[in-house]
Amino acid sequence: MTTDRFAPPVPSAAAGTDSRTAAAPGHATPYRMTVTTRQSHADVVALADQCLAAWLKHEGYDEPPPAPTPPPDSDQSAGARHRLADRVLLDRDSGPLPADPPGSPGGRYTRRRLRTPAPHGTHQLTLTIASEPGAPSWVRLEAEHQSAPGVRTPGRVPVPELVATLLPLLDASDAGAEVRLLPRIITAAEVDIVIDELCDPARRLPTVIASVPADLDPQVWAEQVLHPLLRNVAGLAVGYVLAPEARVLFNTALEFHTVYGGAVRTYLPEVDPASRRDAGRHLVLPRHRIESEPRRAAALLAREPRRLADLAPLPGPLARVPALRVRLVEPRPRDPQLDELVGELSVSRQAGADELQRVRISLHRSRRREFHLRTENEVQSTALRRVSSQLRALNSRLCPPGQPAPDPASLEEGPGSPASFAELLGRIGEFPLLTFTGDAKETQALDASTTGSGWVRLTWDGLTALQEYATVAVHGAAGGDFKQWCEHAPLGGSHFPPRKAVRGESQTVCSHSKMRRERMFAVPSGVDPSGRAFMGAHLRIGGGRTAPRLHYLDDCSGSGRIYVGYIGLHLTNTLTN
Incomplete structure (x- = not known):
């Protein structure tokens, strides 16, 4: 076992990347846990070292010697590297945290980094504890897979085994x-x-x-x-x-x-x-x-949760932890040029970590601003739809002279568009000329998507436009099919994007037995004696090959209704598997 203390930084070939870097495209998504604990800094460090030593022993590695405890008032960072086996390195360092703001009582940090061999690369586990006087201690545990050159390892790094032993002991919050x-x-x-x-x-x-x-x-x-x-x-x-x-x-x-x-x-x-x-x-x-x-x-x-943990800005105490400082394990003659290069590398790595934190903070603020702007836009859109609804009601309910005017309270719009597909199905009865005959489970499954809120809103807009079209189409006054209605929507009506209204499927889909069979949906026997009808007309809900589709049958000229046979992910066509 080799130990180097109070060591300068190593070149990247020896020490790898800093643990605060974000996951690169094509590489395994890291695991990053950030919690607080009311336990003292010394107690948390002792628990962490105890759990880490037990894991190393279980894996058959040499147990590292006890870490020295630096004086509480020390203003120097202490670093040490231990070679526990071939390609198994344990780095330990600790030291003071820079005060923020300057002149305020400082805190301390302690860090452990373990690097072990893994298929097609190296597994790196980093545990950082940062504490300030009178405040909870921050604990950050990161697990990353550093791929060998030229190797791409997509997927997720598993939850480290250390989490199962350490988390219950921390009383984390x-x-x-x-x-x-x-x-x-x-x-x-x-x-x-x-x-x-x-x-x-x-x-x-x-x-x-x-x-x-x-x-x-x-x-x-x-x-x-x-x-x-x-x-x-x-x-x-x-x-x-x-x-x-x-x-x-x-x-x-x-x-x-x-x-x-x-x-x-x-x-x-x-x-x-x-x-x-x-x-x-x-x-x-x-x-x-x-x-x-x-x-x-x-x-x-x-x-x-993985995405949030990877992109969230570091809390203040953790963000002020300096870049890890260790040196090559093998003894070497002193080389002033190499020492200068190592010093420059240390400054560069610290600058990179600081820049990453600034990017994370900027991204976090941008997302908050986007969220608030989206909320404000939705409030304004709701108000605009309410006014449009009232205008439509007034246009349809204007009375001849001498007749009483409609009660303004009766013109108020009901609740806004639904927030989920489950709610949408529960409210589809608000469209008296539309009948949903599809599988509710296919529709409700769309709620599992993080982009589902936009899909719900667009689906509701499509149903609203279909209802308005059907209102005039049953009287033969629509002037064309639904796509033409969208292209020439009346003033004050719902405007569904015409490019998302598709009259029918391609000839390839219509003639392919499996694809055509997928688009046969339930209808009343009065519409088709077989109880099923081909619904090639559909609305595009979102973009991409797997984005949802709403398939419908326009029977306004027959039964006086529109039958919605399917709301779900994109069905099979020539571009999907």
């Missing part, structure tokens, strides 16, 4: 919420506490809340379904399971952000309980997806 390995079942008495946590502006981690099917025991559902589902977000999210009585109170309080029927919902930071539009930001994973595709569901659930 995010703002006021406990961060546990497994979700906790909450009762009705705790619902208000959970809602306060969701709305806490200091919250950094997403909160995953699971509902329980009405016929199942919460404990059984948690152990058999939720624990495997949430294994990939350990340390990256706060988890709760709603007991039946808690679910009722929770959904009553958060009418726009409900979760029920065995679904699991991920609540991102900055929940706005009073906003119907805000509900679209928070991913819903339905029960049928969880049960039919458990591995796929677990991957979908982990995607957003």
Whole structure:
């Protein structure tokens, strides 16, 4: 075992990249856990070293010697490298944190970095503890896969085994919420506490809340379904399971952000309980997806917490931790030129880490600004739609002279567009000339997408335009089909983009037996004796090969209705598998 103390930085070939770099395209998505603890800095370091030593021993590596404890008032960083086996390196350093603002009481940091061989590269585990007087200690655990030159390793770095042993010992938290390995079942008495946590502006981690099917025991559902589902977000999210009585109170309080029927919902930071539009930001994973595709569901659930953990700015104390300073293990003659090069590299790496933090802060602010602008735009759009609705109602209900004028209160528009596809299906009865004959599960599955809020809004706009078209088409006054209606929408009417209204499928699709069969949807026997009809006309909901489609049959000239046979992901065509 070799040890070097108070060492200068190493060239990148020996030390690798700094642990604060972001994941590069084509490389495995890193794991980054950031939590706080009320335990003292010394206690957290002792727990971390104990867990790390136990893991090394279990893996058959040499156990490192105890780390020296620097004096509390020391103003020098202490660094040491230990070679535990071939290609197994443990770097340890600690030192003071730069004061912020200058002149304020400083803090301390301690860091451990372990590098072990892995298929097609190196696995790197970095644990950083940063503390300031009178404040909780910050703990950041990062796991990365550094690929060998020329090798691309997409996917996700697994949750480190160290998380399972260290997290329960830390009493970790995010703002006021406990961060546990497994979700906790909450009762009705705790619902208000959970809602306060969701709305806490200091919250950094997403909160995953699971509902329980009405016929199942919460404990059984948690152990058999939720624990495997949430294994990939350990340390990256706060988890709760709603007991039946808690679910009722929770959904009553958060009418726009409900979760029920065995679904699991991920609540991102900055929940706005009073906003119907805000509900679209928070991913819903339905029960049928969880049960039919458990591995796929677990991957979908982990995607957003991983992304947030990778891109979120570092908290102040962690951001002020200097770049790791160690030197080559092998003894070498002193070389002034190499020492100068190593010093320049240290400055460069620190500048890179600082620049990455600035980019993360800028990105975070841009997203907050985008969110607030989007919310403001949606409020204005809702007001505009209300005025347009009132104008349409006035135009259709103008009375001849001598007749009483309509009550203005009766012209008020109802609730705005739905926030989810599940809500959309529940409100489709608001379109009296449209009949949905499709599979509700195909439509509700779209709620599992993070882009679903835009899809819901566009689908609702399409249904609104179809209803307005049908209102005049049943009287033969539409002047053409629905696409022509969109191209020449009347003043004050709903404007669905004409380029997204498609009259029919291509000849290839229509003549291909499998593709044509996919587009045969249910209709009343009065429309087709077989009970099914080909619905080639459709609306494009979003873009891309897998973006949703709404297929419909225009029977306004016959039964006087439009039948919507399908709302779901893009069906098979010549461009899809």
